[in-house]
Amino acid sequence: MYRISELAAQVGLSRAALIYYEKIGLIKGKRQANGYRRYSDRDVQQLHMIQLLQAGGLTLKECQACLNAKIERQLLSNRLHRLDEEIARKQKSRQLLAAMLGEGELTAWHEQVDKIAPDVHLDWLIKQGFDEKNALRLKWLSKDMNSHQKYMADFTRVFDILDRWGPGSEEETLKALAQVPISVQTILELGCGKGIATAVLAQNSSAQITAVDNDEPALIRLMERAREAGVEERITTHCGSMTDLPFEPESFDLIWAEASAYIMGVPHAMQQWQNLLRKNGVLVISDLVWKTHTPDKEVRSFWDKEYPGLVTTEERLQQAEAAGYRVIDSFALSKQAWKAYYEPLEIRVNDLKAEMADSAALRDIQAELEIYHNYLGQFGYQVFVLQRSEKL
Structure with a gap:
């Protein structure tokens, strides 16, 4: 027979816990003549049994049910399901901690x-x-x-010799420029890349152009292209971020951003760049949009991962109007504009895939090429010509 303190030491529980167990009927001591309770080996075994059941994730109430009657399979099944969910959550936590330590x-x-x-x-x-x-x-x-350093080294290797970094064409740059309803003396081009659009804008306007990109080699290639076209005197480059521009408010008649506003998030870009436009100034952007409200599961899953802010053309137009722009024009890029980007890219990928078979960057590019081949038409690029409201 055990005093309560001896029972507590025997099973590794506190005296208060044992008093509670007795209160709810899990153990039952025998009161002695001196008023103290004594507990038997059966109580010890009962407590060990409870501890084993608790190790399976059962609550005290569920342990009591198991001890008093046949174990209900549904109860155990429910508890197993909850335990599996808890293990999955803890496994995710472990994977995150390991990854943050560089182990995944x-x-x-x-x-x-x-x-x-x-x-x-x-x-x-x-x-x-x-x-x-x-x-x-x-x-x-x-x-x-x-893995960022290795990924970007591979990504840069793929794109280094390619002039286009996104869908577009000279014809559609000119089409958008023709819709600008004001006389343009100053242009700010954001995310200019290697300057294909920059050269077209310079050759087809008399404006001074400030070209911004955060890739210095791309800006060097841009100026080479400008010299070849004889327009370098009207182009100034700025190597920096489009999220933190060093220009005074109302400095530009026209802001041009082909396939680059997504970096900031298009609604945010429209709002932040607006104060750089003069009254009635114009913003031209091109951006990826859904062309259907019911895309196939595979293409939806791909773009939800790669571009979470993807919306329809109608939603982009609503966002532009809400941001204080008047829509001058909106048109879809042609299939030829997509080919101008993806055909050279696919040739480059095929040239490199044997020697870069283990490259995560190359695998991601190949996945995008497959989406392009299989689902173009469910998504596409849309050009938006937007004029700053006179009221602003």
Whole structure:
């Protein structure tokens, strides 16, 4: 027979816990003549049995039910399901901690954070030691700070010799320029890349052009192209971020951003760039949009991952009007504009895939090419010509 303190020591529970167990009927001591209770070996065994059941995730109430009657399979099945869910959550927690220590990949985590907190995500990446250029590239391209350097080295190798970094054509640049309803003396081009559109704008206007990109080699190629076209005197380059522009308010008649506003998020870009336009100034952007309200599951899944802000043309137009713009024109890029980007890219990928078989960057590009071949038409690029409201 055991006194309550001896029973507590025997089973590793506190005296208060044992008093509670007795209160709810899990153990039953025998009161002695002196008023103290004594407990038997059966009570010890009963408590060990309870501890084993609790180790399976059962509550005290469920343990009592198991001890008093036949174990209900549904109860155990429900508890097993909850335990599996808890294990899955803890496994995700472990994977995240391991990845943050450099022992795994962080892709899914970066994608999740960027979807729910994009601005905070960018700030956090910069605080981890990435400059803004690489933080943006990590956000949109590598999506894993542990493998970012290798990913970007491979990505750069693919795109280095390609002039186009997104869908477009000279004809459609001219088509958009023709819709600008004002006399243009100053142009700010954001995300200019290697300057294909820059040269077209310079050759077909008399404006002074400020071309902005965060890739210095691209700007060097832009100026080479400008010299070849004889327009270099009207072009100034600025290597920096489109998210932090050093220009005075109302400095430009026209802001041009082909396939680059997505980096900031299109609604945010429209709002932030607006104050750089003069009254009645014009913003021209091209952006990826849904062409259907019911895309196939595979293409929906791909773009939800690669471009979480993807919406329809109608929604973009509503966002533009809400931001204080008047819609001058909106048109879809032609299939030829897509071919101008994807055909050279596919040739480049085929040239490199044997020697870059293990490259995550190359695999991601190949996945995008497959989506392009199989689903173009369910999505597309749309050009928006927007005029700043006179009321602003």
